[in-house]
Amino acid sequence: MLADTGWVYLRYFTAGEKGRGLGARLWTHLRDEMTAAGHTRIIYDVEDPAQPGIGPAEELVRHRCIAFYQRLGAVVPPVHGHLPPQGSAGHPMLLMAADYVANTPPAAEDAERIVLAVCEHRYGMAATDPVVAETLRLSGPSYSRADPTFQ
Template sequence: MTEALAPVRNLGNHGITATRRIYEGGFADHLRASWDEVYTDRRLDEEALALLVDGEPAGFIMLRALGPTDRIYLRYLVIAADRRGQGLGSLLWEHLRAHCVREDFTLLVWDVEHPGEEGIDDGERSVRERRAAFYERLGGVVIPVLEQTGTEYTNPHHRSDGSSYESPMLLMATPLGPTQLPVDDRTWLSGLVSDVQRYRWERAEMR
């Protein structure tokens, strides 16, 4: 088996269509942007990349640089539904980390839906717990935003009618080198949250 990480724009029509199918099949509508936003009209500070296994798309990631910092935000990571359970998630993660290191980033940041959110059923809670545990197995650390700042970390989601609401999330990160994350340093933590809010969510402060 051969694998590589490649820009989606370089895949040709077949590869682009297959990658789009992976992306759109991997997230609920309220958790994903349109394909136009992700690929066709993507920002200059974003990258859309596909995991190729034996030349065929098997996974997708999207990254956004957090402004002029050395931090990068993982917007999306997904493995094709028919390729899950084959270790490709861990493989994609290895390629992702190597890519970020080559681009001179020192910290990879992302968020996942909070398994403790009120009003969700047991099935949804289990899905969220497994997702967070997957990233923790790969070295991800939950950033204790509420404990350190007294403010819950949230980000906006959009309903089908165009309205939006704030949803509690877990902010996670992993260093791209040998250092440990200073999660008990409130100044560092506040700076990280500020970078995410400003450069990912384009707002000045936490909500």
């Protein structure tokens, strides 16, 4: 739970068999349980397919992961430079968010709230932390519904 936001941070989700629908069924069950418990949004990190130094095979896996979540209603908010602390990922990640109660994607202006909630309540980083401040600075121009990268 991310404090009093009503949101949940999902640390890790995977299904062993790809392409057989198991992941979608598990996700649907998870979503139903979270919404039944009163949680309105699920937020999680995903690895960035544009990360320098990864090979084509890994890039494809990451694109497929994002596409999977998008098929299930999630979006990639316009957050740039999200850097979980060392020991977590150690490299920039993308954030994804899914709103299942309202059944609408998070608004672009929610991006700052998402960053602050994850950094503070998942990673224990204050808004004044230089890493958090840099993420907000890098993401600032994107807080607009007109941003074509916001899906």
